[in-house]
Amino acid sequence: MTSLVLALTWTIRAAIQLAAVALAGLAVYAAAFGVFDVTRFTAITVGLATTIGFLMLSLGESSTLDVGTAEPPRPVPADLPRMALHLALATFSAWALWDWADVMLRQEAFFIRIAPMQFALGWAAIAAIGYLVLRFFGPVMLLVYVAAAVFILLPGDWGGAGVSWTRVANNLWFSTDGVFGRPVEVVSRVVLIFIVFGAVLQASGAGDVLLRMAFAATGRFAGGPAHAAILGSSFFGTLSGSPIANVVSTGVFTIPIIKRAGFTPRFAGAVEAAASTGGQIMPPVMGVVAFLMADVTGIPYLHIITAALIPAILYYLSLFVVVYIEARRLGIEPTRAADLPRITGIDWLRSLAFWVPLGVIIYVLMTGRTAQNAGFYALASALVLCLAFFPGFRDPRRWWSALAEAGRTSALLMIIVAAIGFVIGVINMSGIGLRFAEGVLALADTSLIMALLLVMGACLIMGMGVPTGAAYLLIAIVLGPALQRLGVPLIAAHLFVVYFGVLSVVTPPVALAAFAAAPIAGAKPMETGVEALRLAVAGFVIPFLFVFHHDLLLIVPGFSLAGLAWALALFVVATWMLATALGGWEGRRLALPERLARGAAGLVAIHPDPRLSLPALAATAALVALNARGLRRLALDPTPTRQGGETR
Structure with a gap:
């Protein structure tokens, strides 16, 4: 039995690696050459994502073996029923997506009648996505997902929308308005290439160079190591689609150094959590949310990053201020010059692997090309520079590892945006979004401040446990119109939603970024969350500031x-x-x-x-x-x- 489990475990891990690399490769292909066929591309992308998700669950929590290495499979508890269940779910998911693609392709040619059994299959697939949401994103997001399904089916006399189950399946599964709607399309076509880009930079060692430079630049200030963590995390946070991933990747270097400087463990973890979270609002990439906002609002991407620039800089300046005050309170002196890292010519040269691709993104967008084209050219330039400047990255196993990590991250993002697509479909189909906006206005009694506070609370709740891009898509559809009807400019309304969607990951009780930093720091999760909230307090002020004082966004008329x-x-x-x-x-x-x-x-x-x-x-x-x-x-x-x- 043990040998069977080990063999099956190694096979599943290999399958995860292959599927993840395939998903990352598909993102690169789409960015370079475009989508070959929307229906087939969507089915393959979502199919790979759900397959990766179920295969990861079949192995429990230990699913990180690099197949490209010679390391033997690690023993795992014999749990064949768990493996069998999730392998069956993976097979079912693939079958459901094959059926979806078949129906959609036949509908393009002529009118067809969808059988009741296919509608039932669609609902079963929707339930399977809900299971993935529960296992990877927790009960809060599942509650939103299930509430949307219950509301759309519940009779009108009971407060629901009263839509038949077959019509819901037809509109939200066998169409491009629900599960396979705009969120899935935009993320698969535009966003995933930037996840691959960030994974390549991280795997090459460019992140280590930037951290060294950050320590050298800030070490002369009181609390220098904490300032360096802020600076370094802002660089990589803007590329990462997840504050939690950024905390884990950079925190293992920064948090121990912050502690050695004299800060408490919870403060060290909170600094990394707050800094990594801020990367999601820092141009030019903004954790890929800038591209989503451009698609939703129709505002040009360059206008969005221009508007977001000063507020993001203010957020990071506020972190520097809080760290400075804490360092002075604790009597922490600047780092001695002899202990500061020496930045050599090769460090400056290697840093080009980060700066040149960022310049490429902006240049390509200014020429009028698409965001995915910009991501592809940035990735190509990063690959060339990383291969030239980082000898260790020339090992093909590093490339494989980077693509596999990007694929796993992309898979989880695709799962949640498929769920968000279903929720948005329910909102559009039932008209509840408009009624919710009207309810906010009624509760606020036309008071802008009261409306902003209500929207802030809703954003913090709805953004808990959800990746930034997915949280933005969910919240903006529901709450954006409420702010616009109170006279808030379009760009200000959507940035307001982004800020509080982002800040939900450092807001207890579900402060996921802080909870990820706490074990690294050796601190209690809730205490780290409270401390991160204190550090990020300016982030709660800035959105109100640019709503009240539009000049902060630079591009607003007047x-x-x-x-x-x-x-x-x-x-x-x-x-x-x-x-x-x-x-x-x-x-x-x-x-x-x-x-x-x-x-x-x-x-x-x-x-x-x-x-x-x-x-x-x-x-x-x-x-x-x-x-x-x-x-x-x-x-x-x-x-x-x-x-x-x-x-x-």
């Missing part, structure tokens, strides 16, 4: 430099007040009443009504002056007391 300067000044004030309030330190320990006053003043300062913002700004000035007076008293006191390791 832009003025004076308005931009005013928005930036408000951000500096709000960020400093909130950072010092949450950190409890500004050269000295701050008492609780002073911290509360700072937090309130920082939040109110960004309000668009000057009757509120101006008094708040006056209050911030008074609080800063009060603190300066306290610092002068401490300087004159020859016998300062110490409490808890901190000077009072």
